[in-house]
Amino acid sequence: MTAVDERLSGITVFVHAAEAEGFAEAAGRLGITRSAVSKSIARLEQRLGVRLFQRTTRSQSLTSDGQIYYERCRMALAELEDAEAALDQGRREPSGRLRVSVPTLFGRHCVAPVLWDMADKHPQLDIEISFSDSVVDLVNEGFDLAVRVGLLPDSPNLVARPLGKQRMAIWAAPAYLDRRGRPLSVHDLAKHVGIVYGRPGFNAPWGLKSNDTTTEVTVHSRLKMDDLQAIADAAIAGLGLAWLPCWMVHRHVQAGELERVLTTDFVSGHPIHAVWPKTRHLPSKMRALVDLLVEQIPMFLDTRS
Template sequence: MNKLQAMEVFVQVVDAGGFTRASENMKLPKATVSTLIQSLETALSAKLLNRTTRHMSVTAEGAAYYDRCLRILSEVREAEESLSRNRRSPSGRLRVDAPTGLASEIIVPALPDFIEQYPDIQLELGCSDRQVDLVEEGVDCAIRGGRQLADSSLIARRVGTMHYVTCASPAYLKRHGHPMHPNDLVHHRCVNYFSARTGKMFDWYFKQDGEQVQVSLSSHVALSDSCAYTAAGLAGLGIVQMADFLMAPMLADGRLVPILDTWTNEPLPIYMVYPQNRHLQAKVGVFVEWIARLFSNHSTLH
């Protein structure tokens, strides 16, 4: 038995909450994962996991061993990377998750630069407005926006700021007129955005000369995808409020018209997040730094 491999498999099983998900994340047969755990328990003369056909839990001894495995594996990775960092560029599979709009409009067009700098990294970029579970889904790091990050188990580094614009199509404004104050929005058709994970509708925020307004709006249409949300505004379904980097091309050519433009919207911080129980591998570190530089050089994200 390869003891280090068995430790890595054990940590993956605990993090993923089961053998099936761990085997998928590590790209190992489920039988191999099960055999390694059994061999590890035999070598330690200790039961690490309680498992039935439907449920798995960690024993008290398993929990203590899990913590030690994390430290040992982290030190091994750090030792390996400290020797190889100066000899070769970071390498290996890197799984990243990013919101659809940021991925399609900002990150993907800039990726040739990242690939040229780090040709040995195999990047897998998941694009979704759904908030993924990094540990359960085997994601190394993710880009998230929010004033408060719900998952305290993640390390978060702020890499940018997202600004919002409120706008509508010329056809909608011709039919319904321009609101003059955020409170006027209750008399308009507005398109809401909701969380794909929780179903919660997001309020709209405005600020002007010290006056702050938070508006909860009813709507005929609500969406959970930024690209579909933008399309709803272009289709004249109502007034929309979305990140200005997404709306900029449509505002520039007149397909959308800004409204309430003397009011500012509360900016949304953007973070790179990754699990805190993992040593920051070189491939993750260079991607985080690259994203931070990319956003800092973008006119609307700093």
Template sequence: MRLTDLKSLNAFMTVVELGSFTQAAEKLHLTRSAVSKMVAKLEQQMGAVLLTRNTRHVTLTDEGAVFYEYSQRAVQELLTAENLLDSSSQHIRGSLRLSMPVLFGQKFIVPILKTLSEQHPELNIELSFNDRRVDLIEDNFDLAIRIGHLEDSSQLIAKKIGQHAMWLCATPHYLEQHGTPSSLTDLEQQHLIRYAKSGQMQAWQFKDPNLKTIKYRPNGNIQMDDMQAILDYTLMGGGISWLPSWLIQPYLQSGRLKHLLADHSSNDYPIQIVWKQSHFLPLRIRITIDLIAQSLQQHLTDA
């Protein structure tokens, strides 16, 4: 198939996804007749009937179903390559909406997107900082940063950009006053700072020697729903907290915090960038994904 026939293939796939020539024409900003001719041309080239049509419905034939399945990945790659060839300077414009966890986004993503904005001044970037897991389709986001394992979804694609652990920590001053715990049982005698998400207190998770997950539910009279506030309170000598490795690493290196129970290994939490499944990925989204992945992958793997 010639590259010039990609428009016909795109028209066919849009008809399949929307189930209507009329709706496909509206989405592609073409006439219904033009879309119909493109699909007919594609069927002629393939030597097979791909769609059955009646006044109400459009359905795939058996041959059409096979062709559609194998076309999805190919057309995404071909259209992206064509865009790259047509834009040797990779000059991008338009709008980009990105959702991310508050602290992680402020620490890592904002500096990266500042670089993106400087390189592409005609790109309008909208960042949303929210620890709530947004619905990319319903909330109309192009990309989202997700921490933790994802639920399976045929509508989303994810790229792992790193991982992190959760570590127990406290200040040297606090440990001088209250002692250093050597086991999970010792934590019962300590001041523990608990984290609540969406109103639910989160259990601390570790691995036993057989790599089985242990869930520890901390007791304490201090509970917060913001990790930065927990970190600040911990640095004041308020107690022991369970925080992301990427957040406390600088304080461990400076000696302001100590890593506790290091022999109790943590579960690893993947950090991923997620976008909507589509047979065409706009250049502005592809460039953003690549920039974020390249900037963070090595750093987060080491954290």
């Protein structure tokens, strides 16, 4: 490694350590050991003649000199990434590493098949997929793109591309409806039990939409879970009504295990977006992925609604 290469490598490690607020987290993102991060930072501090981090047994935080240096290094690396992306636009074959964050169930059912197709079409790509319902910080956690379900907060640092709508409806097992009766109106739901999504101290209401008006309904429930698949399983077992995405229950409807409650007039939807950090030049690997998501995700939603 040349002196220039070592300097750039040290700066990259330093920026990751600053953004991760710790050497161990930076090591995980970079795929190296914590010791390697610590030694790289120590060499950089020795070369600069300043201390960049305050170190304790539990954490590392930037000094005032470290904060100044971080701001300049971050801008310099951003310029280098833009330069690489500008050159990359002329390449035909996407390559390199692609890190994607997706919601757990929607990602498993609808996004993962698209990424498998992406990997098959572009053998020079290495794709990493993280399944989590947490909203990740794309820049600080090192993700290239995230797929998100629901309304997006305004952010000047992110770009979003619509992928479609997740339609939600009430579902129940035919045996349950034969036993308890089929609701014909929203008011009839009061006579039924629900299997609800919730966590301690919080129950997610059902947002029934009719004539462009959304009514939030809270049903009597004896079962509360924070996992949609478990809720679907309980509904199939005949334990009550469930508010679930249409794409998720499609195969159960086809198998006769679930049926829709109320009419399609009461189906509501949540927007789905691909989101990525704003950049002046979109790398070819990102452009190819976004195009594929825009093309294929609506097919999953249409065939599963």
